[in-house]
Amino acid sequence: MAVAPQTALQQAVTDLMPLAAKIFDEVRSASRDIEGVTRPAWSVQDQAAGDILLQVAQQQGLTTHVDAVGNTYATLPGRDEGAPRVVSGSHLDSVSRGGNFDGLAGAVAAVIALAALRQAGLVPACSLSAMGTRCEESVWFGIAYVGARLAVGAMERPEFDALVRLDSGGSIAAHMADLGLEVEAIWRQRPIINAANTKAFLELHIEQGPLLIERKTPLGIATAIRGNLRYGDAVCRGAYQHSAATPRRLRQDTVLAVAELLRRLEDLWHGIEDGDDPSAVFTVGKLFTDPENHALTKVPGKCRFSLNFGSTKQDTLDRFDRALAAAADEIAQRRRVHFDLGAAVGSSPTPLEPTLREALNASAERLGIPAIPFATVGHDASVFARAGIPAAVLLVRNGQGSHNPHETMEMEDFEQGVQVLAATMFDLAEV
Ligand SMILES: [Zn+2]
Missing domain, CATH: 3.30.70.360 (Alpha-Beta Plaits)
Structure with missing residues (x-):
């Protein structure tokens, strides 16, 4: 396995942390509620989160696009652009009056990781994409992982057509169309993501339990999804x-x-x-x-x-x-x-890919960043894993749980996570 020249990449990640903090602040401002943030999927708030990320990605020289579902992508082209990609990301939406980092941390981390690789002058073997998924929490529609499921072709049309907002009764298709998405293209293009075009999916996510705080460790590598x-x-x-x-x-x-x-x-x-x-x-x-x-x-x-x-x-x-x-x-x-x-x-439980867990662990060890293994809760990564795409989850220390406005992720811990993520994405492209 090729080893990225760590000093340049590490420095680039560190240099980009003020930008990451600015993204968190801007998205928070765009989705502020009476308490915490509210970003329902396919609302103007989660749309704003995606737009802010795409704008930063473009400024950083990454190519961007939005799929038919509304999932966002920023891409660092590889030497072989036709080869299966390495994708990392998490969800843009939040629960009602939730915390700003649940989901968003992973979406931001992926964009920052790619921007850092580019700043460090690294060209990966395959293209690397940072994905912002829609509708993992699904406060409006009540069914989790909708954006990821649609992307991998794991939702059939009757189920999709029956999805309506729990409060207003408005259809999911109408909400997507209101944001300018061409809903019919979902069915023409499915699956947008599969094992043939994606070799790995890595998700950075804040820890939603107290284990990393208790163990005084910045990162966790999920063994499996319960x-x-x-x-x-x-x-x-x-x-x-x-x-x-x-x-x-x-x-x-x-x-x-x-x-x-x-x-x-x-x-x-x-x-x-x-x-x-x-x-x-x-x-x-x-x-x-x-x-x-x-x-x-x-x-x-x-x-x-x-x-x-x-x-x-x-x-x-x-x-x-x-x-x-x-x-x-x-x-x-x-x-x-x-x-x-x-x-x-x-x-059913979802096993995570041992080789990806090992790759994350190897990066953490090489960078001297402590990381411990433990089981995690449901994330978008489980949808990718079930679709046959090797997947792994990197957890970042966070207090007070999540789904509330009191998350305590520190930017120092976030930086450690991005360091491991960027190095691992680059390494995975080479194998
Ligand atoms: Zn989440």
Whole structure:
């Protein structure tokens, strides 16, 4: 593998950091809300984010274009422009009143990485593209990864045609057309991105958990993207009974039944997490009795709850599901209640490409930048990976999580991420 002349490239990345900070500020100003930022996909706000990035890219001597979906691209042409490209990027849109860096950090990082390579006078073997994807968060349409899915041809027309804004009912096609996009071209050109024209997709993203802060490490290299298994509206039904007059053996107490079920699932989770799957997570996001009927003096006859299991291993998700069914059956019989878990929804885990993870790790080591491996949550990268395009995710230290205005990514950490990204993109072009 060829090694980029690091000093020139490193210096160029450092020199470009004020420009990166300016992009973040400009996009923030263009999408400011009462609190944080709001950039719905195919709104004037995420359009502005894309326009700002494309303008900077042009000023930096990169070629730019926008695909039929509205995804933006800035490209540093390679020696062989017809060869499959290396693409990096992330989403331009945000959640409602979210943080400025979730998504945008990856879109900016890719443009800055290419600008730095160009400033350093490096011509890669294949073309390198910085992509800004539309509609990963999808506050308007409620379905994630729309821009990336359309780009790789992983969304069929009936699903697309049925997508309407949750609040206004306006169609997705109408919103795209309002921004001057030729929607029909999506279907003529599909897939816009595939394994034949793209050899790798790298996504830089802020970490949405607290691990890098805890480990005092600037970067993470994702091992895989967790899948999940979710029961969003489970209910336990028993009987409302007098709290003082009903002996234990005759009670049909749903709260204690659910509590026992959750206790068992938590014990199982601890065992799995301490054992062979540290990526396992388990969350009970909702748990409540019926306010119309519950009372201090009643045995609770109904309890609603949600279950959300996550893991990078399908085997772990299956294990949780089997244990849940067995425990629910046993507890229901013994406690004289009935569990109705409702329909399960979920997504399968997405492995990330080992050779790309190794390439990111090699760059970080060579640059002396600490980076640790761990599992991550869903990102656009999963869509590319499922489409057969080797994909990897580089995580940047960030406090306070994301999807809120209080993200704390430091520009020093962002710079380290761009250093690793730029070096890796160049190296991947050579192999
Ligand atoms: Zn994101």
